[in-house]
Amino acid sequence: TxxxxxxxxxxxxxxxxxxxxxxxxxxxxxxxxxxxxxxxxxxxxxxxxxxxxxxxxxxxxSISKPFAYALALREHGLDAVLRKVGVEPSGEAFNELSLDERTERPLNPMINAGAITTHALLPGSPGAGRAQALQALLERMTGRSLQVDEAVYNSELETAFRNLSLAYMLRNVGAVQGDVSEIVAGYTRQCAIKxxxxxxxxxxxxxxxxxxxxxxxxxxxxxxxxxxxxxxxxxxxxxxxxxxxxxxxxxxxxxxxxxxxxxxxxxxxxxxxxxxxxxxxxxxxxxxxxxxxxxxxxxxxxxxxx
Ligand code: GLN
CATH class of the missing domain: 3.40.710.10 (DD-peptidase/beta-lactamase superfamily)
Structure with a gap:
């Protein structure tokens, strides 16, 4: 057939x-x-x-995560990214509040802890700029212009307490720098691309x-x-x-x-x-x-x- x-x-x-x-x-x-x-x-x-x-x-x-990872790898190279985020499966839920005990890195870039860290490695200004850089890459890959779903973005951001706590945890160990709420807003925007x-x-x-x-x-x-x-x-x-x-x-x-x-x-x-x-x-x-x-x-x- x-x-x-x-x-x-x-x-x-x-x-x-x-x-x-x-x-x-x-x-x-x-x-x-x-x-x-x-x-x-x-x-x-x-x-x-x-x-x-x-x-x-x-x-x-979360399907944005492998592409954010790809963009971070393209920008910084494998070694630099590996110093920030590991590659071990977590066996836990995607939004688990966890870090590798020994290295204090997020276990992998597919769970939220690792994805938020990866997002902060993207080119572009903190907040919307990084999401925009990823969107531009996705547009090149799909061959058409894409939009952010503002309703989903706002809805998730209003209730993003868990991702905010993840980001504070990451900020505490130095995995991310700068304004935590800006990073979560950017990550949430990356996830809201349609x-x-x-x-x-x-x-x-x-x-x-x-x-x-x-x-x-x-x-x-x-x-x-x-x-x-x-x-x-x-x-x-x-x-x-x-x-x-x-x-x-x-x-x-x-x-x-x-x-x-x-x-x-x-x-x-x-x-x-x-x-x-x-x-x-x-x-x-x-x-x-x-x-x-x-x-x-x-x-x-x-x-x-x-
Ligand atoms: N934006 C969602 C979050 O961070 C993505 C999770 C997912 O798709 N599994 O919770």
């Missing part, structure tokens, strides 16, 4: 039943339409195949293609950098669901609390799914279901695909 037909069928097969809950610690996300659902694949030739609510926009949330599944698939396609944009042929990141980002996504991208995800789905991936999941299969393609209801680890329930079925149907598990 042609890929578009397959994707449409996959979507229908994974639509049944529900389970999961809308993220409600960000009040605005509790207003999301739980029935929205979409999938997109971007090949290493830059062709995008998609099904479902393919133009529907949602906030990128994308659709096709955008995410294109971004994933660049990671799958060793850092070269399949669409423009531009080398956006060098190969070693992409290797680093994909490694961290593999070990830490799905939070405390990372081990379960790796064994069942086997595709380096990153999820976000708005319901998106981005996956990159090196040398093959980028994939993205979306559906707002989440499991306990904060990963999209129907998104995980779609990715698991796609991986099984096509034999994509990295430990299996030869």
């Amino acid at each position: 042609p890929l578009p037909d397959y994707l449409a069928r996959l979507l229908a097969q994974c639509d049944s039943g529900d389970g999961g809950q809308l993220a409600d610690y960000i009040p605005e996300l509790a207003q999301a339409d739980p029935h929205k659902m979409a999938i997109a694949i971007c090949t290493t030739d830059g062709v995008v195949y998609a099904a479902g609510d393919t133009d529907y926009e949602f906030t990128i949330q 994308v659709n599944v096709q955008d995410l698939a294109r971004m994933a396609g660049i990671l799958a293609n060793q850092g070269r944009c399949p669409r423009t042929r531009e080398q956006l990141f060098d190969r070693k950098l992409v290797r680093q980002v994909l490694s961290v996504m593999t070990s830490c991208g799905m939070y405390n669901g990372a081990g379960d995800w790796l064994s069942r789905v086997g595709i380096p991936a990153k999820s976000g609390v708005a319901g998106g999941i981005l996956g990159a299969l090196p040398g093959q393609f980028g994939v993205a799914v979306f559906s707002p209801k989440l499991d306990e680890a904060g990963n999209s329930v129907r998104g995980v279901r779609m990715m698991e079925r796609l991986s099984g149907d096509m034999g994509l598990h990295v430990m299996e695909a030869l």
Whole structure:
């Protein structure tokens, strides 16, 4: 069957039943339409195949983290970034108040402690400037201009007490410098950039293609950098669901609390799914279901695909 037909069928097969809950610690996300659902694949030739609510926009949330990490690596180099943020899976929730006991660094850049530290390494002025720098990178990757969802941004910022406490903890150990509330505002803004599944698939396609944009042929990141980002996504991208995800789905991936999941299969393609209801680890329930079925149907598990 042609890929578009397959994707449409996959979507229908994974639509049944529900389970999961809308993220409600960000009040605005509790207003999301739980029935929205979409999938997109971007090949290493830059062709995008998609099904479902393919133009529907949602906030990128934690899927911004691997790209902020990539931008920080591009700006400062691997050693400098590693001195600030580790690469060990935490086995804890994404918003856990934790640091590596020995080094006093955040464990990895995919949990909030590490992502806030990474955000502070971005070029641009504190506050909106750093989020703007990341947005510019994402626009280059997707080939279109993106917007910040101001309602989600404001809603999250009004209730960002936990991220503020993380940032104070980071400020206390010297992982970040300067005005803590400005850093949290910038990080929150980075998370509120709006994308659709096709955008995410294109971004994933660049990671799958060793850092070269399949669409423009531009080398956006060098190969070693992409290797680093994909490694961290593999070990830490799905939070405390990372081990379960790796064994069942086997595709380096990153999820976000708005319901998106981005996956990159090196040398093959980028994939993205979306559906707002989440499991306990904060990963999209129907998104995980779609990715698991796609991986099984096509034999994509990295430990299996030869
Ligand atoms: N902006 C969200 C937060 O910091 C991102 C979390 C996520 O997507 N898991 O809590």
